[in-house]
Amino acid sequence: MMDWTLSISILIGGLLLSMGIGLPVALGFFLINIIGVLLFMGGTRGIDQMVANATMAVSTYSLAPVPLFLVMGSLFFHSGLARRVLDAIDVLIGRVPARLSYLTVTSGTVFAALSGSSLANTGMLGTLMVPEMMNRGYKKHMALGPILGSGGLAVIIPPSTLAVLFGSLARVDISGLLIAGLLPGIILAILYAGLIFIQAWRDPDAAPTYEYQPLPIATRAWIFCRDILPMAIIILAVVGSILFGIATPTESGALGVFAVGILALIFRALDLKAITTAISDAARVTGMTFLLITASSTFAQLLAFSGASSGMVRWATSLEMG
Numbered sequence: 558m559m560d561w562t563l564s565i566s567i568l569i570g571g572l573l574l575s576m577g578i579g580l581p582v583a584l585g586f587f588l589i590n591i592i593g594v595l596l597f598m599g600g601t602r603g604i605d606q607m608v609a610n611a612t613m614a615v616s617t618y619s620l621a622p623v624p625l626f627l628v629m630g631s632l633f634f635h636s637g638l639a640r641r642v643l644d645a646i647d648v649l650i651g652r653v654p655a656r657l658s659y660l661t662v663t664s665g666t667v668f669a670a671l672s673g674s675s676l677a678n679t680g681m682l683g684t685l686m687v688p689e690m691m692n693r694g695y696k697k698h699m700a701l702g703p704i705l706g707s708g709g710l711a712v713i714i715p716p717s718t719l720a721v722l723f724g725s726l727a728r729v730d731i732s733g734l735l736i737a738g739l740l741p742g743i744i745l746a747i748l749y750a751g752l753i754f755i756q757a758w759r760d761p762d763a764a765p766t767y768e769y770q771p772l773p774i775a776t777r778a779w780i781f782c783r784d785i786l787p788m789a790i791i792i793l794a795v796v797g798s799i800l801f802g803i804a805t806p807t808e809s810g811a812l813g814v815f816a817v818g819i820l821a822l823i824f825r826a827l828d829l830k831a832i833t834t835a836i837s838d839a840a841r842v843t844g845m846t847f848l849l850i851t852a853s854s855t856f857a858q859l860l861a862f863s864g865a866s867s868g869m870v871r872w873a874t875s876l877e878m879g
Contacts, residue, residue, distance in 0.1 A: 561868025568593055568859060583845060586852030593859040610858060611851035618807070619725040623846060625810025626716045627839035629795075629817050630674030634681055635831045635838075636821040638788070642667060643685065645784035651771045655757035655764035657690045658703045659750060665707025666714070666746040671791050673716035676842070679708030696763040699756060706749045714742035716795045716813060721806060722846065731806045732799050739796065787823070791816045 568589060575585030594603030633639055643664050650660055661682055668678045682704045690700035712719040715735040724731035757764050771777075794812040798804035804812060821827035860866045 561864040564597070564863035565860070565865040565869070567596070568856070568863065568865060572856075581845075583848035583852055586849065586856055590852060590855045590859065593863070594855070597859055597863040606858075607855045610855045614851045614854040615847045617725055619731055620721065620847075620850070621807040622716070622721045622731070622810040623718050624839055624843045625807065625814055626673045626718050626721070627842050628835055629716070629791075629810065629813040630672030630677055630711075631835035631838040632814065632817050632821065632831065633668075633672045633791070634674070634677045635834045636817070636824075637826040637831075638817065638821060638824065639668060639672070639677075639681055640685075641784050641824065641826075642671070642788060643681075645780050648772055648780050649777055649785070651777075652766075654761070654766060655699065655753050656766075657686060657693065657695065658699050658753045658757075658764055661686050661690075661703040662707045662746060662749045662753065665704070666710055666742070667785075667788070669707075669711040669714040669742065670796070671788055673711055673714075673718055673795075675709055675711035675719075677838075678711045679704060682708055693767055694762075694765040696760075699753070699763045703749060703753065707746065710742050710746060713738040713745065715739055715799070716810065718846075722850070726850070735806060736796070736800055787820055790820060 571589045571592065572585055575588055576582060580588070590607055591604070594607050595601070597603070598606060643660075646664050646667065647660055650656060650663065653659060665678055665682055668681070669675075672678060686704060687700055711717065715738055717735060717738055720734045720738055721731055723729075724734040753764075772780075791813060794816040795809045798809045798812055799806060818827060821831070
């Protein structure tokens with residue numbers, strides 16, 4: 558039996574090395590898995606077990622919301638609904654110090670609740686807001702910080718694809734896990750806004766003010782009712798249906814796709830290009846996500862077969878922690 562320290566060095570070290578030389582994470586996992594099953598799981602017979610693990614890992618019903626949430630988020634961005642919401646929030650914020658930073662955090666929070674896609678969220682905000690903030694003289698930390706912070710809210714605020722993955726792997730209630738991320742996500746957004754306020758107060762040059770003529774209140778109210786309020790349908794379809802026990806996470810994902818499609822039709826923003834691009838993007842991310850799941854299932858089994866897991870437990874329990 559190989560010493561557990563050598564086993565973990567081969568598995569973890571090989572994985573880190575594969576990522577270090579530029580291999581995609583999923584391919585790195587598969588490469589180390591093949592080496593591992595040959596060493597620790599009976600040679601070629603372990604390959605059959607690896608295939609069985611991969612099949613079982615992605616054949617669980619709890620993963621069904623993942624592609625639905627991804628299609629919903631991708632369609633929300635590619636149909637132009639996200640840009641409509643961003644422009645409306647831009648009008649509603651009015652004239653305040655560090656206005657564009659607040660706009661980024663607010664938009665990122667709203668997008669997180671409407672799309673569930675951290676990648677699309679960060680990508681859109683970075684593409685639209687960074688050049689504008691740099692042109693206005695914003696310092697880098699005031700431009701990039703809000704984008705990175707608010708862009709990551711989509712992994713916490715439902716509908717969160719990452720929450721579905723964690724729930725599936727940890728065998729916990731996915732509905733409860735999704736709802737549990739709502740309040741922490743909102744608190745984080747408020748803290749981001751508070752940090753922007755402090756930074757702008759301490760260093761006004763970090764976010765220079767510029768001439769901005771706010772629209773009349775009546776006009777802003779109309780824009781809110783026209784462009785923001787209808788988006789509540791998406792939140793109610795996804796978060797509301799789970800919160801009130803009307804639908805399962807999978808059903809809420811389907812409701813979310815339907816709600817985004819209906820709103821895109823109403824705003825005349827739905828076309829064949831938006832649909833095909835949304836499905837293509839969602840399929841690409843879903844495929845890579847499922848590859849990671851299939852590979853990690855065998856990797857976890859290898860840690861057990863090689864004695865690395867039990868060795869680490871014995872080592873940790875032997876430490877004198879006072």
